Amino acid sequence: MATLRGTLVIGQSGGPTAVINASLAGMLSEARQHSEIERVYGLVNGIKGALAENLSDLTNEDADTIRALERTPGAALGSCRRKLKADDYDRLFQVLEAHDVRYFLYAGGNDSMDTCHRMREEANRRGYALQVMGVPKTIDNDLAFTDHCPGYGTAARFIAQTTQDTGLDLFALRTFVQVCITEIMGRNAGWLTAAAILGKQRDGDAPHLVYVPERVFDEEKFLSDVERVYKQLGFVSVAISEGAHDEKGEPIGVSSAPTDAFGHKVVALGHGVGHYLADRVTKRLRLAARCNRPGTIQRVSSAHYSQVDIDEAVVVGAAAVRQAISGDDGYMVTLVRSPEATYSCQTGLAKLADVANAERFLPDGFITPDGTGITAAFRDYALPLIGEPLPAPARLSGRMVKRIV
């Protein structure tokens, strides 16, 4: 097959991350290496930009800006959550054809890979020559067929570091606040919540209880878990996924959350499970409890950049362009971990059709049997992804002075 010549468009979709712009930087840098790519356009707000013909010309974006994108959180092109409908396609392909678009690169999570997949199927149906490639992006780390997703490492570092930091805070406060619950993003998958353990060095360190949505959440068991840890340590640090749910799948403590374009309940827009449970702990156990809900801070915290995450995000972006030019089509770029002891990843490919319909959950081996902890196997998996080792806090020797009065 002859290499296509024409315009390459790039879209960003779904929730922003700290490194989706690093993938954009990788795509922009790589695109200018290939004479087949005559123009590079950005879709303003993802697929919505294509429908509205809102295209931003990135062909001559300057090198300094591209480099700065590697450490710019958010989604510089603007994002969207828009599910493609049957009557969108005429307009969509009219715009693509008018701008001679031959390469369509889209960065996002499962829903975005679904969009990519539909685009590609429709292009085939119409006999429109278009190379479609997906670029993985999600702090949730729930895309299948890839070792992990760019965006996860930095968000995981935020969660690991702030759990360590706030654990020290709670330890200091324990005479007047005993329980701190941090509500962490992840509706269905507990990858990010599990990262709370990555700063833990000793048994008594935070977090003491971790609840992921892979397990049914039982409020009574939770209260007895908290009480048990409190009796043992005098303070309790809890990490819980925003998607905590009961056996019917109903979110805990969230009555009126709205749903998004993909039909998912957006619990993040309600009061959340963390505040609900802090309230329950206060009322039922008579312990002072508070809730930290970092919200969007956790996915875009530029002070917590994992260099590994940035580098990999750049690499998957560049790989998407290179593979598309070489004739691959209908794939998402993946990260494939080397079996060597020293961590490294190469890129690979997974079919969009496969990725779009899969969601990857924490395997059983990463969750302790009692459902309140995360295993060493997870630590081995995740620690290389957060970059530099976390700094170790000072520990006073703590020799107590003999009482004399």
Added chain:
Amino acid sequence: MATLRGTLVIGQSGGPTAVINASLAGMLSEARQHSEIERVYGLVNGIKGALAENLSDLTNEDADTIRALERTPGAALGSCRRKLKADDYDRLFQVLEAHDVRYFLYAGGNDSMDTCHRMREEANRRGYALQVMGVPKTIDNDLAFTDHCPGYGTAARFIAQTTQDTGLDLFALRTFVQVCITEIMGRNAGWLTAAAILGKQRDGDAPHLVYVPERVFDEEKFLSDVERVYKQLGFVSVAISEGAHDEKGEPIGVSSAPTDAFGHKVVALGHGVGHYLADRVTKRLRLAARCNRPGTIQRVSSAHYSQVDIDEAVVVGAAAVRQAISGDDGYMVTLVRSPEATYSCQTGLAKLADVANAERFLPDGFITPDGTGITAAFRDYALPLIGEPLPAPARLSGRMVKRIV
């Protein structure tokens, strides 16, 4: 007056910060330079530790640990919120005397300076030779007689950086979430909330609306402010103090917050004003709104250390020991800003009696007349305190492609 010989005790009190342990490091390093100080003990959980005779021997704490304390958030000795009562003193002085305590150093905010002041008055009344010194610590920056407080700079950097980060996130999201409210610590003083503007580079950058407790909060005006900014920009980033209150002083959207030992309503333990207002925006303005509530993360985020803040925290700790040895008593160490153009501070002294009863609010000149913004004068004051300049995010040139269909 002859220099006293004996034991020096150190206590930490109130909410932890990122650098209260840096002040502890400064005290420990300085104490070993003075032969008059025969032992250094830590009060475990502040004044509670003195009452319970829970003392930790820090005399021979190793140098590496002391250095590591400079970058260890929390309060390594443990903290408390305990108001001294009349019948505490007999026990307290019994313990002090038994351990030959002659130097009492206490790090904290207004309430802790009140504790210091009472201790000192009581020592005088009893004719017990004791040098009492206060060490300023608070992210609230509301202590009077000092240019600023150690702890503020790092917390302010967290707020500035994460407001910038989440502003980029919200810009990207604007087609499906339009309003993001960040609830920031500060019951009565808006210093930390004001820091949200320190990463703002252009007019449209986050935050767009800032509400501090120095001004009465009017919900109707707030809703019309949000609507106005939304019509102008398409997205609205709001920074609001947890202590937002109506004209009667009642907290907004907080019905059932408990009160602490000093009689202050602890709004941080309730659902908070941010979630309440996000809900109001959603229902009244029909915009999708979310709330970030970083909670204790904002005061102990080790990824946001301001080196200026660390250095000053060490210096005030060391100065407290040196001044006490030289015979000063009944003071809190202060920071005095140099009038030179290049930022620097020296230490000074303020009487505990004065500090204990004063609370410093944002001056009128730091708040814009409409009560929704913070002035350049505040920026000039606060920017040197957060350390290294914040990294500038990339801005795409944004040249739009001409529409052809």
